[in-house]
Structures are given as C-alpha cells and as structure tokens.
Amino acid sequence: MVYRSWLRAEGFTAEVFDGRPVIGIANSWSELTPCNAHLRGVADAVKRGVWQAGGFPLEFPTMSLGESLMRPTAMLFRNLMAMEVEELLRANPLDAVVLLSGCDKTTPAMLMAAASVDLPTIMVTGGPMLNGRFRGTQVGSGTHVWRFEQEHAAGRMTQEDLLAAETGMARSCGHCMTMGTASTMACIAEALGMQLPESATWPAADSRRLRTAQQAGQRIVDLARSELRPSRVMTRQAFENAIIINAAIGGSTNAVIHLLAIAGRLGVPLALDDFDRLARRVPTLVNLMPSGKYLMEDFCYAGGVPAVMRELSGFLHTSHIGVTGRTLADIIATAECWNREVIRPVADPLQPSGSGTAVLRGNLCPDGAVIKQSAASPHLLRHRGQALVFDSIEDYHQAAPDPHLDVQESTILVVRGAGPRGYPGMPEVGNFVLPTKLLERGVTDMVRISDARMSGTGFGTVVLHVAPEAAVGGPLALAQSGDWINLDVPTRTLTLEVGDDELARRRAAWSPPASPFTRGYARLYVEHVQQASQGADLDFLTGASGAAVPRDNH
Ligand code: FES
Numbered sequence: 302m303v304y305r306s307w308l309r310a311e312g313f314t315a316e317v318f319d320g321r322p323v324i325g326i327a328n329s330w331s332e333l334t335p336c337n338a339h340l341r342g343v344a345d346a347v348k349r350g351v352w353q354a355g356g357f358p359l360e361f362p363t364m365s366l367g368e369s370l371m372r373p374t375a376m377l378f379r380n381l382m383a384m385e386v387e388e389l390l391r392a393n394p395l396d397a398v399v400l401l402s403g404c405d406k407t408t409p410a411m412l413m414a415a416a417s418v419d420l421p422t423i424m425v426t427g428g429p430m431l432n433g434r435f436r437g438t439q440v441g442s443g444t445h446v447w448r449f450e451q452e453h454a455a456g457r458m459t460q461e462d463l464l465a466a467e468t469g470m471a472r473s474c475g476h477c478m479t480m481g482t483a484s485t486m487a488c489i490a491e492a493l494g495m496q497l498p499e500s501a502t503w504p505a506a507d508s509r510r511l512r513t514a515q516q517a518g519q520r521i522v523d524l525a526r527s528e529l530r531p532s533r534v535m536t537r538q539a540f541e542n543a544i545i546i547n548a549a550i551g552g553s554t555n556a557v558i559h560l561l562a563i564a565g566r567l568g569v570p571l572a573l574d575d576f577d578r579l580a581r582r583v584p585t586l587v588n589l590m591p592s593g594k595y596l597m598e599d600f601c602y603a604g605g606v607p608a609v610m611r612e613l614s615g616f617l618h619t620s621h622i623g624v625t626g627r628t629l630a631d632i633i634a635t636a637e638c639w640n641r642e643v644i645r646p647v648a649d650p651l652q653p654s655g656s657g658t659a660v661l662r663g664n665l666c667p668d669g670a671v672i673k674q675s676a677a678s679p680h681l682l683r684h685r686g687q688a689l690v691f692d693s694i695e696d697y698h699q700a701a702p703d704p705h706l707d708v709q710e711s712t713i714l715v716v717r718g719a720g721p722r723g724y725p726g727m728p729e730v731g732n733f734v735l736p737t738k739l740l741e742r743g744v745t746d747m748v749r750i751s752d753a754r755m756s757g758t759g760f761g762t763v764v765l766h767v768a769p770e771a772a773v774g775g776p777l778a779l780a781q782s783g784d785w786i787n788l789d790v791p792t793r794t795l796t797l798e799v800g801d802d803e804l805a806r807r808r809a810a811w812s813p814p815a816s817p818f819t820r821g822y823a824r825l826y827v828e829h830v831q832q833a834s835q836g837a838d839l840d841f842l843t844g845a846s847g848a849a850v851p852r853d854n855h
C-alpha cells in the first residue's frame with residue numbers, strides 16, 4: 302500500500318499496478334542545456350509507446366550538462382552526472398529505462414550510468430538542429446563559431462556580421478548539427494546498438510524524431526522482460542564497431558575518452574591504441590563539417606548511420622545484436638544511401654584509410670596523445686618546430702594579441718595545465734585561436750599541443766589529450782620555450798628533442814601546482830580523476846554494481 306498510495310497521488314488508475322513493467326524515462330531536459338530543451342516533447346512520445354506496449358512509464362529529471370554555458374567546462378561534471386543517473390536508476394523501482402540525452406556530455410554520462418547499473422536500456426538522443434544558414438551559405442554550429450571568431454580577430458568580419466551569423470546558426474531545437482561531439486556520440490550510441498536504427502540523425506525538429514522515440518517506448522517494454530542488458534549489448538565487438546564508425550564519420554576526438562570510460566564501467570578491455578589500430582584501415586566516408594562540407598540534416602537524408610554501416614559491412618562485426626534484438630547484418634541489409642556526395646563509397650572516400658584519429662607516442666606523451674588528422678592541415682602532419690610554452694590557457698589568451706609576441710608560423714604552440722586534473726575537467730581549448738600577429742598575416746593553422754581536449758566541431762593541427770598531463774608531472778610539464786619538438790603523424794610519434802639528463806634536471810626542479818579546489822565535488826574530482834588515456838572517469842566509479850540495492854528494507 303505504501304508504494305501504491307503515493308503514486309496514486311499522481312492520479313494513476315489501479316491498472317498501473319497490475320504487474321506491468323515500470324519504465325523509467327531519464328530526462329536530461331533543461332533550459333540551461335539548449336540542446337536538450339525540447340526533450341519534454343520527446344519524453345511524451347516515449348510515454349505513448351510505453352503505454353501502447355503495456356508498460357507503466359515514469360519520467361524523471363536528471364542532471365543536465367549544457368556544453369555552451371557551464372563553467373569551467375561541462376566535462377568536469379560528466380562523471381557527476383553519470384554518478385547521479387546511476388544512483389537514480391538503482392534507487393528507484395524500475396524494470397527498464399529510456400535515456401534521453403543530446404548535448405555532448407549527456408550521452409556518455411548516461412551510457413556510463415546505464416553500464417554500471419545494467420538495467421535493460423534504450424537511449425534516445427534528441428537529434429541535431431536544422432542546418433545553419435547565413436547569407437546564402439550553410440554554416441555549422443561550433444565550426445563556424447571558431448571560423449568567424451578567427452575572421453573577426455583578423456579584422457575581416459564585423460561585430461554586426463557575428464551577431465547576424467549567430468541566429469542563422471541556431472535555427473531550431475537540437476544539438477550541434479556539425480559532426481561535433483554530440484552528433485558523434487549519438488552515432489556511436491547507434492553503432493554500439495544502444496539506440497534504434499536511424500535514431501542518431503533525425504533532426505530534432507523532424508516529426509520522425511518523435512516517431513523513433515515512440516518506437517523506443519514500445520521496444521523498451523519488450524526489453525524489460527529480456528536479458529538484453531547494456532552488458533550484453535555493449536560488448537567488445539560493439540566497441541570495435543563504434544570505433545570504426547567514428548573513423549568513417551570523421552567523429553570527434555572526445556569519443557576516444559568517452560568510449561574508454563564506458564568500456565571501463567563494463568570491464569570491456571579497450572585501450573587507446575585500439576583506436577589507432579582499428580581506425581587505420583577505415584577511410585573517412587561522411588562529408589560533414591568540420592572535416593568536410595555538409596551538415597547533419599544532409600547526413601540524415603543521405604541514409605544516416607545504417608547507410609554508413611552497410612558501406613563498411615566488411616569491416617564490422619555484423620553478427621552483433623543491439624537493442625532491436627536483430628543482428629546488425631539484418632538491420633543494414635535494407636539500408637540505402639541516397640546521396641553519394643554526403644556518404645561516400647569506400648572506393649571513393651572523402652579521405653583515405655588511416656586519416657582518422659591517430660594515437661601518438663613519444664617522450665612528450667608516454668601514455669599517448671591524439672590528433673584528428675581529417676581536421677588537420679596535411680602539410681603540418683610532419684613538422685619540426687620550436688616550442689612556445691604557456692602554463693595555462695589564460696596565459697596564452699593574454700599573450701596572443703601581443704603584436705610583439707616572439708612567434709613564427711613554424712612555432713609549435715604548447716599550452717599545459719588544461720588536463721583532467723590540472724584545469725580541472727580538461728576543457729575544450731586545444732584548438733585555441735592563433736596569435737593575432739600571425740592571423741593578420743593570413744596564417745590559418747599552426748601545430749598546437751596541449752593536455753586539453755578540442756570541441757568536436759573544431760579543426761586545426763592540434764595534438765590533444767597529452768598523457769600524463771602536466772599537472773601530474775607528465776613530460777609536458779618539463780617542456781620549455783625554445784625546445785625543439787618533432788611531430789611525425791605518419792610514424793605516430795611526438796618527440797621533445799631534449800636529452801634525458803636535461804629532462805631529469807628539469808624534473809628535479811619541478812613541483813606539482815597546488816589545486817585551489819579544497820572542498821566539494823571539484824575536490825573529489827581532482828583527487829580521483831584518471832588520465833585521458835584511461836577515459837578520465839573517477840577511479841572509484843570504474844566497474845559496475847548492477848541494479849540490486851545493497852540493503853533493501855522494502
Ligand atoms: Fe550542445 Fe554543441 S553545445 S551539442
């Protein structure tokens with residue numbers, strides 16, 4: 302009676318207590334997360350499907366992470382959201398759950414939580430915004446912000462132009478419509494088998510977004526009675542498929558960190574080098590910004606993820622079974638590509654095999670670093686230059702406008718102190734705008750190295766996720782302005798050309814920076830966050846605890 306009575310206060314009839322599955326709808330809706338602001342409507346469509354299939358839907362709010370608004374960076378809170386959703390799923394009497402996500406960090410946070418609880422789960426991402434338009438051209442969220450800000454800094458665009466561009470870039474609800482992190486993670490959720498086919502790409506404003514949500518509601522009722530849980534769906538094979546799809550879509554470097562973190566929850570062995578090994582054979586097929594020309598609406602109408610998977614069927618584990626209960630082979634058998642300019646064939650790819658995210662090693666990054674080759678300048682992928690080192694992104698921002706800054710086009714810009722622990726939260730600042738003096742000379746790209754991340758919508762020859770980061774004493778902390786650095790992406794090496802004796806001398810003089818975070822979640826994060834090469838999860842959150850509550854007095 303105690304359980305029924307309080308739910309009755311919501312006006313439900315007695316039938317909801319007849320033993321039907323209780324389906325949670327975990328909703329990351331928030332007006333502070335513009336990309337997820339439409340998810341109440343999506344939740345209603347999921348509920349329709351749940352009722353239709355004989356389940357009992359109960360929607361509940363979760364923490365939400367708005368990439369564009371949160372300080373110091375939404376990534377600081379990905380693990381907090383994952384922890385919150387995990388505990389909500391376990392503490393409430395749910396038989397299965399539909400996860401509603403959208404903006405960059407909300408999708409991986411929810412997948413991490415689902416992995417640790419292992420209730421039957423389907424994800425429904427909120428879909429991308431409609432394509433951006435500005436003065437007769439297509440403009441992409443994020444990608445064109447960086448471009449236009451660079452144009453503005455170089456004096457080629459006025460403030461009025463910027464204001465006009467910003468509304469054209471955000472024409473509807475939904476997440477960034479470039480192949481940024483949100484689109485990447487939506488495609489990856491589909492490639493992992495955690496959301497329904499085609500679910501990643503329907504635009505947020507398209508009625509088919511709601512149809513797919515209703516179908517997810519119907520399907521989750523069946524799943525609640527099955528053993529097809531996240532641990533059965535997100536297998537090693539599923540992760541390999543996701544890595545291959547990430548390479549083919551020109552996906553975000555952030556996917557590397559998020560997939561490592563999700564795999565860590567499931568105990569699936571996955572290492573940074575798997576990304577390089579698997580992606581090397583895969584050409585970039587999807588012609589989307591920032592690597593290419595088009596946007597998510599175009600990708601959707603061209604056939605979306607199933608069409609890419611069909612093109613890549615020779616690379617994928619097609620016997621994999623996702624939340625549909627069908628094999629991947631069965632799903633993609635009828636997939637078609639409707640626009641070969643947007644989804645290119647393997648025989649005529651956008652970029653050749655091996656041009657995806659590369660993993661670098663060397664004495665500057667003993668535990669690895671990544672570079673998104675498809676978003677870099679080909680002539681800089683082999684480059685030797687002298688370092689100009691900044692201890693923080695703030696130091697760089699202060700120096701960058703200086704007309705007398707001692708910097709050349711061949712200089713390698715190094716920004717440290719922006720890793721998981723150092724910032725904290727590993728902000729997306731790796732593709733920082735070039736020094737003003739060089740922008741004014743028309744320079745558009747330089748080699749940049751940092752322990753930060755880069756927005757999935759960003760571009761440039763930027764080496765990211767250097768591990769170990771400077772704040773924990775990685776070799777990046779020992780680099781000095783004037784040192785020679787050799788970047789050689791074809792051989793996957795990044796070398797600080799300083800002798801071991803000199804590095805040992807510098808190390809002896811180095812001391813770790815004091816953290817200003819003495820309490821609260823930020824302190825917990827700083828004390829427990831793992832390095833980027835491990836997924837930047839909190840050490841005590843790796844692994845799973847299942848859905849059972851340790852002490853259940855009910
Ligand atoms: Fe939310 Fe880009 S800011 S997806």
